[in-house]
Amino acid sequence: MGGELRFVQGNETCVEAALYAGLDFFAGYPITPSTEIAELMSSRLPQRGGRFLQMEDEIASICAIIGASLTGSKVMTATSGPGFSLMQEGLGYAIMAEIPCVIVDVQRGGPSTGLPTKVSQGDINQARWGIHGDHAIVALTASNHQDVFSITVDAFNFSETYRTPVILLFDEVIGHMRERLEVPEPGEIHLVERLKTSVREGVDYHPYLQREDGRLPMSDFGGVHRYNVTGLFHDMWGFPSENPRVVHELMRHLMDKIENHVDKMTRYREYFVEDAEVLLVSYGSSARSSLHMVTDRRQHGEKVGLLELQTLWPFPSALVREKARNAEYVVVVEMNMGQVLQSVKASVERPERVFLANRVDGTLITPIDIRNILRLIQGKGV
Amino acid sequence: MAVRDYIRERFFPHIWCPGCGHGIVLNGLVRAVDHLGLKKNDIVMVSGIGCSSRIAGYLDFHTLHTIHGRALAFAIGVKMSRPDLTLLVPMGDGDALSIGGNHFIHACRRNIDMTAIVMNNRVYGMTGGQFSPLSGHGTMATTAPYSNIDQEFDVVTLATAAGATFVARATAYHVQQLPDILEEAIRHKGFSVVEVMTPCPTYFGRKNKEGSVVKMMDNLKTGTTPIGSKAKQENPSLIERGIFVKKEMPEYCAEYQKIIERAMKGM
Amino acid sequence: MAKLKLKTHVINREWCKGCGICVHFCPKKVLELDEFEKVVAARPQDCICCKLCELRCPDLAIEVQTEQD
Numbered sequence: 001m002g003g004e005l006r007f008v009q010g011n012e013t014c015v016e017a018a019l020y021a022g023l024d025f026f027a028g029y030p031i032t033p034s035t036e037i038a039e040l041m042s043s044r045l046p047q048r049g050g051r052f053l054q055m056e057d058e059i060a061s062i063c064a065i066i067g068a069s070l071t072g073s074k075v076m077t078a079t080s081g082p083g084f085s086l087m088q089e090g091l092g093y094a095i096m097a098e099i100p101c102v103i104v105d106v107q108r109g110g111p112s113t114g115l116p117t118k119v120s121q122g123d124i125n126q127a128r129w130g131i132h133g134d135h136a137i138v139a140l141t142a143s144n145h146q147d148v149f150s151i152t153v154d155a156f157n158f159s160e161t162y163r164t165p166v167i168l169l170f171d172e173v174i175g176h177m178r179e180r181l182e183v184p185e186p187g188e189i190h191l192v193e194r195l196k197t198s199v200r201e202g203v204d205y206h207p208y209l210q211r212e213d214g215r216l217p218m219s220d221f222g223g224v225h226r227y228n229v230t231g232l233f234h235d236m237w238g239f240p241s242e243n244p245r246v247v248h249e250l251m252r253h254l255m256d257k258i259e260n261h262v263d264k265m266t267r268y269r270e271y272f273v274e275d276a277e278v279l280l281v282s283y284g285s286s287a288r289s290s291l292h293m294v295t296d297r298r299q300h301g302e303k304v305g306l307l308e309l310q311t312l313w314p315f316p317s318a319l320v321r322e323k324a325r326n327a328e329y330v331v332v333v334e335m336n337m338g339q340v341l342q343s344v345k346a347s348v349e350r351p352e353r354v355f356l357a358n359r360v361d362g363t364l365i366t367p368i369d370i371r372n373i374l375r376l377i378q379g380k381g382v
Numbered sequence: 383m384a385v386r387d388y389i390r391e392r393f394f395p396h397i398w399c400p401g402c403g404h405g406i407v408l409n410g411l412v413r414a415v416d417h418l419g420l421k422k423n424d425i426v427m428v429s430g431i432g433c434s435s436r437i438a439g440y441l442d443f444h445t446l447h448t449i450h451g452r453a454l455a456f457a458i459g460v461k462m463s464r465p466d467l468t469l470l471v472p473m474g475d476g477d478a479l480s481i482g483g484n485h486f487i488h489a490c491r492r493n494i495d496m497t498a499i500v501m502n503n504r505v506y507g508m509t510g511g512q513f514s515p516l517s518g519h520g521t522m523a524t525t526a527p528y529s530n531i532d533q534e535f536d537v538v539t540l541a542t543a544a545g546a547t548f549v550a551r552a553t554a555y556h557v558q559q560l561p562d563i564l565e566e567a568i569r570h571k572g573f574s575v576v577e578v579m580t581p582c583p584t585y586f587g588r589k590n591k592e593g594s595v596v597k598m599m600d601n602l603k604t605g606t607t608p609i610g611s612k613a614k615q616e617n618p619s620l621i622e623r624g625i626f627v628k629k630e631m632p633e634y635c636a637e638y639q640k641i642i643e644r645a646m647k648g649m
Numbered sequence: 650m651a652k653l654k655l656k657t658h659v660i661n662r663e664w665c666k667g668c669g670i671c672v673h674f675c676p677k678k679v680l681e682l683d684e685f686e687k688v689v690a691a692r693p694q695d696c697i698c699c700k701l702c703e704l705r706c707p708d709l710a711i712e713v714q715t716e717q718d
Binding site: 385389394395396398399400401402403404405406408409410413554555557558560561583594595596599 | 663664666667668669670673674701704705706707708709710712
């Protein structure tokens with residue numbers, strides 16, 4: 001590191017990182033608490049010849065970025081819960097048609113209009129299962145601006161590598177909080193560029209024929225290969241097919257290309273996990289409170305550790321199982337009714353030892369909240 | 383001309399019903415594109431969902447078969463990224479004006495250079511004959527068994543009010559004008575809307591006792607008249623066809639290019 | 650423009666769905682549907698090469714080829 005020092009919001013950090021990753025095109029619709037992302041994009045993107053579009057709604061926003069991605073652009077949209085709900089249909093299309101794109105959801109309280117200006121982490125399972133039909137999904141998060149930067153770049157890299165939408169699940173606290181950011185120098189973080197087909201003009205190009213490594217080289221719309229893109233199950237030429245074998249193989253491919261690369265997509269941080277008797281599992285802004293609590297209790301000799309997840313989907317089950325193996329208690333700290341809790345319980349050897357420390361009142365969970373809940377779990381009283 | 387140069391022959395015969403007017407639109411569109419001398423690699427066709435949307439699969443362009451009502455939103459993304467490409471956006475009446483109504487009016491308002499073709503057969507055909515926002519009061523449909531109480535949009539009036547800079551109406555009967563109007567729409571620098579009235583003998587025709595497709599085509603002939611004709615004055619119920627709006631307005635991609643230039647200069 | 654002279658009606662029987670539009674609207678009644686509900690040029694000698702059948706065919710099943718093509 002040795003880049004420019006900034007004092008910025010998480011939303012601004014996300015913008016800087018997207019530009020660093022090579023963003024060409026952004027379409028969005030104003031919604032708290034993500035609006036700063038659109039505002040900054042409208043200013044920054046045209047400065048480098050990129051394009052910003054304010055669309056008529058979030059549905060149009062995600063559709064526009066998918067269209068732009070097909071021409072070879074790196075694309076992004078940003079929203080919050082209600083807008084993310086509207087985007088589900090387009091998200092499903094991007095999964096089915098395998099179009100790289102990045103969708104930012106700066107989470108606020110829900111359901112419905114909920115708590116527009118307050119923090120929540122209630123969209124974790126919507127990110128996983130918001131769209132209809134079986135599918136795999138990639139969703140990432142971070143708890144501090146340096147990590148917001150790198151995870152945003154990761155989002156673009158995964159999106160290009162696996163030809164899939166990637167969701168960035170930030171929350172209101174991360175989005176609006178200001179803190180130090182050291183902007184990495186160009187070249188400091190590896191960037192994955194679009195894998196283009198090497199098939200020459202006049203030679204039959206199969207847009208949905210996998211290479212041996214499972215990747216699909218793309219040809220830009222407007223290029224020399226004309227092909228079809230559809231949200232229907234399709235064959236290797238991109239044309240609709242109801243052939244059971246074609247349908248089965250595409251479904252397997254859409255699942256496998258994500259689920260078989262969990263290791264490559266797993267990002268996390270760990271603090272004092274080695275000898276932890278109590279393991280906190282958290283992410284996003286609640287991981288900040290968790291870390292504070294852990295470092296504080298360590299000074300009092302308590303063997304508390306933190307596993308901070310940055311990759312939420314595909315869920316890093318093996319990692320969680322491994323890190324939780326020696327803990328007497330596992331406490332999932334999150335600001336919802338236990339969304340990651342369920343995945344943690346499903347991952348560990350002793351799910352009955354997994355507990356929830358949460359707040360769902362639009363207020364950031366504090367280190368004291370976590371400590372109080374832990375004492376209750378341990379039968380020590382508050 | 384060789385129609386076959388522009389179609390994906392392996393998918394023919396197409397899935398549309400006997401007499402479906404959508405095939406006539408396909409026919410006319412190919413002729414317009416041929417006459418314009420456009421290269422197939424420079425054309426992107428974006429469609430939505432429904433009978434109309436299948437047109438994309440049959441044409442040998444870059445084709446994007448999207449989701450119901452959203453074709454224009456996808457198309458805007460393509461066009462903004464590659465303003466040099468020609469965008470053709472065929473849609474059905476329900477597709478364009480019910481589920482896609484919001485995208486439609488906003489695309490008109492932006493005046494982005496593309497051609498929206500509303501293949502208006504006044505019915506949801508793919509799902510089996512429900513009324514659409516263009517069916518009209520008093521029509522019959524599988525979801526209006528006691529007759530439809532919904533009033534219909536007038537596509538031309540709607541597109542004009544929303545700011546489209548080229549607005550025209552054609553029919554599947556008037557096949558000599560159809561390619562000419564489509565050609566002029568594509569040539570127009572701005573957002574073009576062409577409503578093409580097409581017969582759906584299978585659902586709309588059957589439900590509304592319009593008889594065979596030949597009879598429905600006859601109705602297009604006798605029920606329409608050129609804009610400003612004397613016949614219209616004598617019989618106001620006739621539907622006018624032709625080019626209603628053609629005006630120059632700042633085009634969206636060109637305007638955005640100016641934004642880029644200003645932003646790069648730091649202004 | 651010189652008057653077009655008919656070479657042949659190229660009819661794709663696989664694609665024709667027998668809707669009858671071409672038959673009905675042919676100004677010279679050149680076309681007919683056969684017993685398989687497919688279009689045939691029954692009176693080609695009457696054809697004036699207006700190509701309305703070709704333009705109006707929803708199935709792209711007719712091509713009117715002229716000597717000038």
